[in-house]
Amino acid sequence: MVVDKKKVALRFGQNVSTYNQEAFIQKEITEELYQKITSMDEYFENCFEIGCGSGFLTKKLQNHIHHSYAVNDLDTSCTHQLLKENKLTFFGGDAEKISFPKNNSIVVSTSAFQWMQNISKLFRKINDSLSDNGVLAFSTFGLENFRQIKGILNEGLTYYSIDFWKEHLEKEGFDILSAWEWKKDCSFKDGTAVLKHIKKTGVSGSNSSSKIWNKKTLQAFNEEYTQYFSTELNEVSLTYHPLFFIAKKK
Template sequence: MGLIDKKQVERKFTKALSKYDNNAIAQQQINLRLIELLKNNGKLDFSTVLEIGCGTGLFTQLLREHISSKNWIFNDICDVRANLEKLFLGDIFEFHLSDAEHWDFAKRSYDLISSASVIQWFNDPCFFIQRITRHLNSQGILLLSTFSQENLKEIRRLTGIGLDYPSLDDWQQWLDADYEIVYLAQQEICLSFLSPSDVLKHLKNTGVTGIKQHYWSKYNLKTFITDYEKMYKLESGKVGLTYSPILILAIKKEK
């Protein structure tokens, strides 16, 4: 697969913003697992926190509930400042509208850099990790979730559409030199839907169709629905969809 069309990603996620929270079932489970990792690590008081790709604020809200920070900085490719204002209710925060792959990190350093279900949209995650590292203080925490090569495997097998996901070994290699890796693991979240059509609606309402422009002919859609039901029907009569997140908590080594 070629470079990701960031304008396409921005359009799809902007269109899905109003429906995202009610449909992002797997992402909400991932967010809770990230918070548990952070709580288990013990450090919950920070001077400066950055969340990359804050979106509608689902993960932001959990961060606000479970940690404290003197300075909150947020970034997203979509203009979601209004969502943050509702969460912060007059408290001070910074929001930077930008593609994080080409952003200057507000030219500062952080004690915690977090990002939930975002980095899979980057064209060069390895280089991005290198840039993050330069903006993370010594003993600072990197808290991330992305997805593995098994993510949405049903869709990839039937349509050939999917992102190029790095492997666990890739992440291990990218982090080893500069971080103490506290947690790095691949998990699985299996969702069920009444029909393949509902699967497609779910993906649209969570912005996932930003992978590429895809037009369905009546024949292709009918074939997709028939094949999906045949291959991925569950005992309940519903059909399954698999998310495969990778969760990371790493601490920057002292140099």
């Protein structure tokens, strides 16, 4: 699907105050990537972060950067208080269109690359922005992510396999040092609770449908969700499927 980046920025901006509380899986993903990065090397000279959001990774990683920490997001509305509280250089705009800072020791990103439209071009830009032997460390989401929503509504982002990402990394000049994935089914009271959770994390910015939600359509959605995705505890599940990559510039 074609992603409307303006709508994405608007949705994340509107829900940035609830994101920190609701995005519990993104926090778990961030912690895992952070631990992997710092186990490789405790300090880096220059860092560029794509899709910094409200700063889950930024706040953890900034004490490991000796010199310059530059961050990117679509708009300052997506970053909450991050830019006010920290000494960061902000590169606003679509990462697929803006110029990147150069001579980066490491480029990082969590839960953002699934929004990108041309992965090969993005990887070429990142490779060009890295210093010799520079590192790219990122997480995104795999094929099973939000499978329940796609199964019922037939809408959402296009997700890819771990092999797809590996192939594009290698093709664009990276040696893959590590790549792994996991899946987690989160439980909610009903389908309505799932929709609220997704809305509070801003991910509904991917919704390009013209579906009108009212009492009748919401009831039908809840019934279908319960029919196909109920758990043993009389709740319903929503699948998260994160992918992780550590790669070095050849």
